[in-house]
Amino acid sequence: MSGAERRAMTGRGLAGGVIRNILHDLHRDNERKRAKLKEGRTKIKGSDLEKLRSEDPWEVLQTTLAEVFGLQLEVAPFNDLYHTYIKVNTIKGKLEGRKFVRHSGFRPRDLMAEGSGFLQWLSVYALAVSPEVCTLLLDEPDAHLHPSLQSQLVEKLEAIGQRLHKQVLLATHSTEILRGADHLQVMHFSGLGAKYLQEADQKIGLFLGLGSDYAPKLDPLRKAKRLLIVENLSDSRMLRIWAERLGLAWPKNLVEWPWNGGHAERKQLFLQLQSEIPELKALSLRDRDDMELNHVDQETLRDKSIQAPHINMVLRVWRRRHIENYVLLPAAIARASGRDIAEIEAAIAIHALIVPANFAAKDVALAMLDARGKEITQKGAGSMRALYGVSPEDIAKAMEPNEIPEDVKTLLNQISNMCAD
Structure with a gap:
């Protein structure tokens, strides 16, 4: 794509659509640098190679992908007289010191065969290392990423900021990111104002579902230590009605918390609350909506799509759609x-x-x-x-x-x- 085409796609929120172009540019520039450093020599001088590895965008990208995902990228030669698209393959392996060792028997495959989380992560990171970018304004780049990838993405972006002298401004609602961030780096927007947090405890007010509207629930929760997370308070009212019709007493030591996020997000909310209330136990209840029925256990209503539930948090989904x-x-x-x-x-x-x-x-x-x-x-x-x-x-x-x-x-x-x- 031309530069104008790339900017147009990025402006429409389609930065991932230009990923092959960005990777090709980074790889081509790296090859030029290596060729220049090798001029008149049989190999690149050790000090020059070390500097290249620490500062060159392609080298930084490849090392990071190996560390986080256990893979690297292979960009095929491109000539616009003969080729209609840029071919980029992924290769699985692991870092052994500075050297990336491929897994034996693994066949390279096209970049787009990788998962959506990886591609989103790569799109953000490739733009970040690009020499054409000095300031990144990222709007929830963590969306749809696994929590572990969210925290790693921010960690690597911080490293880029320091190593390649870039500024990163990131808007997020991710508790995983907020939990690991230094509170002095977090700017909180409220009403018409914005200010950096002054105390680490102030982060609690930013976690999912924890705003000024919810603050009154914190003190009762510290006493009750039992939490029911529902999509709407009308759901818990229906549960109360059914309990009454069945002659069951509704627990007095239970705090009801409305939050319409998914179970993965609710788990992060629970972890933040549990850091304040170690004895906390929770049951999270959601409508099935369009989730596959076989992802819900028939006997217990357990959400089988979540592979690593917390021992003190029960994840439940109605088997009926709503x-x-x-x-x-x-x-x-x-x-x-x-x-x-x-x-x-x-x-x-x-x-x-x-x-x-x-x-x-x-x-x-x-x-x-x-x-x-x-x-x-x-x-x-x-x-x-x-x-x-x-x-x-x-x-x-x-x-x-x-x-x-x-x-x-x-x-x-x-x-x-x-x-x-």
Whole structure:
């Protein structure tokens, strides 16, 4: 691409689209430097080679990739008279001192065959080492990166800033990054003002879900030491209603915390809170939404997509798409609205859903698991709220104990057991 094309793509937020061009430029410049340093010699002088390795963008990039990912890049020769694209392969191996040793039997593969996290990391880092860039303004470059890669990215960017004399300004909501950052490097924006933090403890107020609106929860949490993270407080209200209908006491030593982030983000929130409250235990509950059903354990509701859960944090996902799926019972909706059950069944059928007789069972039909519960109960002109003026909470209050699904009972028992420990 021409320089104008590259700038246009970067301006549209498509910096990753020019990654092959950037890598080609870095590699070509490195080859020129090596050729010049080798002029009149059989090999590059040791002191010159050491300086090249510490200051040259391509050398810095290759060393960093070997350290973080165990791979390096191989850029094929490019001639625009014959080639239509820049070929870049990845090679797996490990650093042994200064030397990168390839894994035996590994076949180089195209750059784009690597994972999206690596490609995002590489896009940011390649731009950072580029000699054309002296100041980087990065808007949440950590998004979609594994927490360990987030912290490593910032660590390596800091090293670039010092080694290659660049300034890096990074906007983030990542607790992983904030946790490891020196508080004196963190600028907090609030209202129309911004200022650097003065004390390390001030970082707590910046972690996910920890703003001024949530500060009142911290003192109760220090006392209760038990945390329930939900997407909305309406979810915990429904759990309370179901517990009451089942004759179960709602735990008094439980703080409810609304946060709509994913389990990976919630885990980081938990770790930050646990650093302040070592005895903390938590249960995180989310709608399944579009997650594959086989990622949720049928018996425990465990989120099987998270490979390294914390021993004191339980990650749970409703097997039905939305929590509202658990109130899609015509008999309960009829009682809550004062309408005839046949009318309710007809209104639900418009949404292409027939509620089965085993509504409460774990092995209920797939159509019941995948139904769009939020839309059916409270969104749009055909929802139960619009047609009959009833909310999911109203329906939950009208449910009989034997109508409450087994998933709900499983979850309530787990909350009770956590708070009894």
